[in-house]
Structure formats: C-alpha cells, structure tokens
Amino acid sequence: MEWHREREFYSFVPLGDDGILLLDFLASRYSRFDREGWTREIEGGRVLVEGKIVTSPLFPLKKHGKISYFPGELPEPEADLAFKVHYEDEFLLVLEKSGNLCVHPTGPFYKNTLWYQASALYGELKFVQRLDKETSGLLVAARSREAAAVLANGKTLFHKEYLVLVHGDFHGTVHAKGRLIRDERSSIGKKKRFLFAGNSGNTLGEAAETILIRERTVPPGMTLVRALPVTGRQHQIRATLFSLGFPVVGDKLYGRDENLFRKISEGSFTEEEKRLLVLPRQALHCAVLGFVHPFTGKEILCRCEADFGGDPTA
Numbered sequence: 001m002e003w004h005r006e007r008e009f010y011s012f013v014p015l016g017d018d019g020i021l022l023l024d025f026l027a028s029r030y031s032r033f034d035r036e037g038w039t040r041e042i043e044g045g046r047v048l049v050e051g052k053i054v055t056s057p058l059f060p061l062k063k064h065g066k067i068s069y070f071p072g073e074l075p076e077p078e079a080d081l082a083f084k085v086h087y088e089d090e091f092l093l094v095l096e097k098s099g100n101l102c103v104h105p106t107g108p109f110y111k112n113t114l115w116y117q118a119s120a121l122y123g124e125l126k127f128v129q130r131l132d133k134e135t136s137g138l139l140v141a142a143r144s145r146e147a148a149a150v151l152a153n154g155k156t157l158f159h160k161e162y163l164v165l166v167h168g169d170f171h172g173t174v175h176a177k178g179r180l181i182r183d184e185r186s187s188i189g190k191k192k193r194f195l196f197a198g199n200s201g202n203t204l205g206e207a208a209e210t211i212l213i214r215e216r217t218v219p220p221g222m223t224l225v226r227a228l229p230v231t232g233r234q235h236q237i238r239a240t241l242f243s244l245g246f247p248v249v250g251d252k253l254y255g256r257d258e259n260l261f262r263k264i265s266e267g268s269f270t271e272e273e274k275r276l277l278v279l280p281r282q283a284l285h286c287a288v289l290g291f292v293h294p295f296t297g298k299e300i301l302c303r304c305e306a307d308f309g310g311d312p313t314a
Helices: 022-029 035-043 114-122 145-151 236-243 259-266 271-276
Strands: 009-012 047-049 066-069 083-088 092-097 136-142 159-167 173-182 192-196 206-218 222-229 284-292 299-303
Touching (some): 022 035, 022 047, 083 299, 092 299, 173 236, 192 236, 206 236, 222 236, 259 271
Antiparallel strands (some): 009 066, 047 066, 083 092, 159 222, 173 206, 206 222
16 A cells, blocks of 8 residues: 655744744744755745645745745655554454554654554554554554554553563562652653552552453563553552562663663763663563454454563573
8 A cells, every 4th residue: 555654843832922023933932954955845836725735935934834844855764564464344443563663753753653664564454552662562553544543542452461571580460549749759740659558658659450460571680571451540550660679671761770861861872881781672472462353343363472582691
C-alpha cells in the first residue's frame, strides 16, 4: 500500500498577533533560521498558511490561522525498524516492536518510528496504546479513525502482562495499590515515585495499581518479575518497582543511578558508565496482550518472548 507523509511543524496565530507578517511571526518565534533563512524557506514554498503555500514573507496573518512548515528530509538517529505482526484484520493490528523504536514521531524521530514504518505497509494507523522507546513488546493499532474511537472508549478491556528484570531479590507477590506522585527527591522533573494507599500524601498524583509476581532469579543479583498493570499510568511499572527498592536493569531514569539519565542528555555518557547499566536499554517487555475484539467478539490473545538486548550475566 503506497503511503507517504512529510514531516510537518505547525502552530496557530494567537489573538494578539492578528495582522502580523508571516516573516515576523516565524522569525520572532523559531530560532531554526534567522530572518534571511526564513525568507528562503517561505520563498521556496515550504511554508503553508491555512493549507495553502504562501511565498511572500510579507503576507499578513489572521488570528487563529494555522501556519505549517515542511522542512523536507532531516537526519534522524538510528533505530531498530523491524517489527512483527501478531494479529491482523480489517479493523486493527497487534504489533510487536523492539526496545529501540519510538511508537510516535518525537524529537528527531519521524520516519524512524513504528507509526511511520507500519503505516507505510498498512495505511495510516492510529495507535490506541503506547510503549516507551526502550520498552519492547505488544501494542494495538487501529486501521481507521472509527476503529480507534471504539478501541479507546474505555469499553474494550486490555489484559497486559509485562516481564521486567530488576536489581535485587524480589520475593513472592506484591499488590502495589496507591498513587504515583512527583519524586521531589529527584532533580529530574518527570521522575515519579510510588506511595502505597494509606501513606501520607496519598491524595496527590495519580491512582496506580500493579500486581508484581516473582518469576525467577537471574544471576548475579537480579530477578525476573511479571507485572500486571491494573491502571495504565506513564512510568507506572518502572516507578513502582524503583520505589519498592528494585531498580529496573538498564533503566537510565529508574535504575540504580539517575545521574546517568542526565549525562546521556548532556552527551557526557562514558563507556564505563554504560557498563554500569548492565543492559543497553531498560529491561521492560510487554509479553502478553489479550482483549475481546470490539467488532467481532473474538477473544484475541497474543504472546511474545522477551529479548532485553544483551546478556545480564556477562
């Protein structure tokens, strides 16, 4: 199936800028180019106003108007673009992705995403679930807006099981029911921590519930844990295990040293620090995905093996 979409950056003209010239609008808000550079982009036909190419830098804009910029091909970081299809019909797909692939376009990633690569084969997809770039495993994509609306309306119950490798000796089963709040002990703004229900501060943040089950010991000093999320919060499994004292192996943010996350962001990550992670990416994998098909009533159950991208015993 032939499919292609160019990368688009867009914004809307605020009320106070009614009548501003196109060049002034772009140059005052976006540092990608200076005024001369933006003039070249406009005259080159790479800027659209309300869906139409405008080649005059002096074109006056109207409030709430949509301004689109199409930069053309941009370099992207490498990614593992391979994916598997576990289930397919006219309504949806169940896909398996690697631990080095963004689901949606973000930052420098556009074509090197699961959305772009899978849409090139199946037509534009709408993902009703998401996994972090470094989380591997199964997720569902709808093949139309109508199917996406039905899958996302909350009536389709998804059963998901994750495998996660942690530092330490995790025992038995833990029913972690409580809340996720901002981790005020961390200097990284997006980091969260888990509080059991009944603890102080448990009215803050988001309700979160995960059942954690010991699978087996993985020497040296690690445990493979099966995680069954009851709720679906961002960072839920990783933050919960970290707060319980079991950092996720290979995790830059919820691993043993969050400073590694900052050093990677700053580009000062050394080979020795890379070895401290043990694995090249966070050891979290969606291994089981089950649901009742909302259109056919068929029970769908998909499974896939975990491959964390390295040998933790090495």
